[in-house]
Amino acid sequence: MFEFELSEGMKNIKNMVHWFAKTEIRSLSIEADRKHGVPEEFLMKIVKMGITGGELLGGGGGGDKPVGKPEGKKKESEMNRIAVIAMEELAWGDPAVLLNIPGPGLGGPPVMIMGTPEQKKIAFDVFKDTEKPHWGAYALTEPGFGSDVAALTTTAVKDGDYYIINGTKIFITNGARADWNVVFATVDKSLGRAGHRAFLVFKGTPGFKVGKIEDKMGLRAAETAELIFEDCRVHKDFLLGGEEYYERKVKGGGFKGAMKTFDQTRPLVAAMAVGIARAAYERLAEWVSENYMIDRPIPRYQRIKELLVDMDRRIRTARFLVWHAAWQGDVGKANTKHASMSKAFAANVAQYVTSMALDIMGRDGLERDNLIEKLYRDQKVFDIFEGTGEVQRIVVYRRLFKKLYHYA
Numbered sequence: 001m002f003e004f005e006l007s008e009g010m011k012n013i014k015n016m017v018h019w020f021a022k023t024e025i026r027s028l029s030i031e032a033d034r035k036h037g038v039p040e041e042f043l044m045k046i047v048k049m050g051i052t053g054g055e056l057l058g059g060g061g062g063g064d065k066p067v068g069k070p071e072g073k074k075k076e077s078e079m080n081r082i083a084v085i086a087m088e089e090l091a092w093g094d095p096a097v098l099l100n101i102p103g104p105g106l107g108g109p110p111v112m113i114m115g116t117p118e119q120k121k122i123a124f125d126v127f128k129d130t131e132k133p134h135w136g137a138y139a140l141t142e143p144g145f146g147s148d149v150a151a152l153t154t155t156a157v158k159d160g161d162y163y164i165i166n167g168t169k170i171f172i173t174n175g176a177r178a179d180w181n182v183v184f185a186t187v188d189k190s191l192g193r194a195g196h197r198a199f200l201v202f203k204g205t206p207g208f209k210v211g212k213i214e215d216k217m218g219l220r221a222a223e224t225a226e227l228i229f230e231d232c233r234v235h236k237d238f239l240l241g242g243e244e245y246y247e248r249k250v251k252g253g254g255f256k257g258a259m260k261t262f263d264q265t266r267p268l269v270a271a272m273a274v275g276i277a278r279a280a281y282e283r284l285a286e287w288v289s290e291n292y293m294i295d296r297p298i299p300r301y302q303r304i305k306e307l308l309v310d311m312d313r314r315i316r317t318a319r320f321l322v323w324h325a326a327w328q329g330d331v332g333k334a335n336t337k338h339a340s341m342s343k344a345f346a347a348n349v350a351q352y353v354t355s356m357a358l359d360i361m362g363r364d365g366l367e368r369d370n371l372i373e374k375l376y377r378d379q380k381v382f383d384i385f386e387g388t389g390e391v392q393r394i395v396v397y398r399r400l401f402k403k404l405y406h407y408a
Contacts, residue, residue, distance in 0.1 A: 004320065010078060010085055017086045021093025029094040030369050032221035038100045043133045046101055050130075080264070080326035084271035088319070091275030095378050096221035098272070099173055103127060106173065107136035107182045109261040110198055114240040123200060126179050137178035138261070139169040139201075139227055146171075146384070147391040149184075149259070150193050154229065156185035162233045163187075163199065168211070169227040171385070176210040176225035179203055182240065183229070198240040207232030218377035259336075266339040266386050267325040270346035273382040274318050277346070277353040280375045281311050284357040287364065304360060311353045318346040337399040344392035347383040354379050 006014065024042070032038045090098040104111065104124065111123045126134045145151035154167025165185050175181055180202045188195040201208055211226030236243060285308060288294055294301050321342040328335035354376040358365045365372040383389045 007078065010082060013082055014085050014089060017089040021089050025090060025093030025097045028097050029371065030374065032097050033374055036220050038097055038221055043100065043102060047130055047133050051101065077330040080329040081323060084267050084322050084326045087268050087271035088275040091272035092279045095272050095276055096219040099219065099222035102133035102135055104136035106138035106265055107180065109264045110138065110182045110240060113260050114198060114245065116242055119200060119240060123180060135174040135178040137172055137175045137181045139172045139175060139181040139183045141169060141171050143168055143170055147387045152184060152186050152196055154185040156187050156197055156199065158187065161236050163236065163239065165199065165229045165232040165234055167229050171214065172225050172227055174223050175227050176213060176223055181227065197246065199234050200238040200240060201232065201234055205232055205234065218380055262386060263336050263339045264329060266343040267322050269382060269386045270322045270342040273346035273350040273379065274315060274322060276375050276379050277315050277350040280354045280357045280372055281315060283371050284360060287361055307356055311356065314349045314352065318349045321345055337396055340392040340395040343386060344389045347389055350379040350382055
């Protein structure tokens with residue numbers, strides 16, 4: 001049974017992460033946005049503390065089919081719920097600074113889902129280094145497609161013990177500085193999704209180079225890179241799962257691996273959107289209390305109170321959708337629909353709350369180097385990356401009306 005009350009352990013983690021977000025992240029927020037990055041000292045502090053982006057990614061769950069239930073009286077996992085709780089608090093501090101935290105990032109789940117034991121060891125062992133920060137990344141989006149993963153055009157042609165990869169990836173978070181990227185390519189375009197494969201491509205691999213670093217409207221402190229592959233030779237040992245994973249185990253394994261990754265990461269992105277909305281709501285509430293005698297019987301004040309109540313309701317609803325999707329992953333239930341539902345709704349809530357905060361605060365909210373102005377810019381991408389809001393709604397209604405759309 002899904003519980004709306006956090007366990008004592010989860011409460012402790014929430015409080016600890018909130019303290020870290022308040023004392024270490026929020027203080028960097030405006031300066032990091034202005035300088036398009038965070039200080040090296042902050043990254044090293046994170047490394048020395050043993051905190052990595054991989055710690056924020058739970059395991060298990062996802063997909064349209066259950067992946068198994070806890071056996072006997074074994075305590076159910078809390079990893080996914082802990083991950084979304086942490087993500088909300090860290091994004092409350094600052095979503096762009098959060099994306100700088102070293103670790104496997106969004107590249108972690110596909111390695112965990114599809115990788116062989118040897119590949120997992122190679123990929124994750126780099127994060128044991130406490131002398132410098134390390135990152136992993138997830139390279140899927142291309143100039144010709146974003147949410148339509150089936151339109152993948154990057155190619156991987158077999159040549160003896162190697163695959164020759166050609167193509168371009170764009171908007172890759174931490175892609176330029178990552179030790180490795182999980183790169184999706186097709187071995188045969190005529191096979192459609194069945195031809196998709198995922199590769200571990202390490203920094204310095206011949207034929208792999210970094211293109212431009214994007215100058216963005218929001219999340220300006222987070223690195224977003226273009227990756228170019230020109231006759232990039234990747235050994236077959238770094239085909240995630242190995243060749244037999246695709247030939248014997250799972251047809252269309254690369255595509256399904258990408259989709260299963262989204263089932264795990266979309267609630268995390270949704271939790272970040274909740275954190276943004278909450279940060280904007282709290283700052284707005286402070287501003288209203290500082291500037292208005294809100295209890296006076298003035299129509300405009302009444303409208304502001306109604307908007308604040310509406311914002312609070314939407315934020316709480318978004319959070320419960322996120323927790324529900326995360327809980328499903330923890331107990332091995334199918335969560336594709338709820339992962340997409342939480343992501344689509346939370347992104348809309350972040351847009352609504354930050355927009356209303358700007359409307360109410362007026363000039364005080366629009367001034368540069370202002371938290372509300374920054375959060376308004378940051379929130380926009382949450383309706384775009386990890387699949388647009390339109391795609392999330394398609395995923396949801398196809399699963400609500402399976403018979404109508406003949407969707408299996």
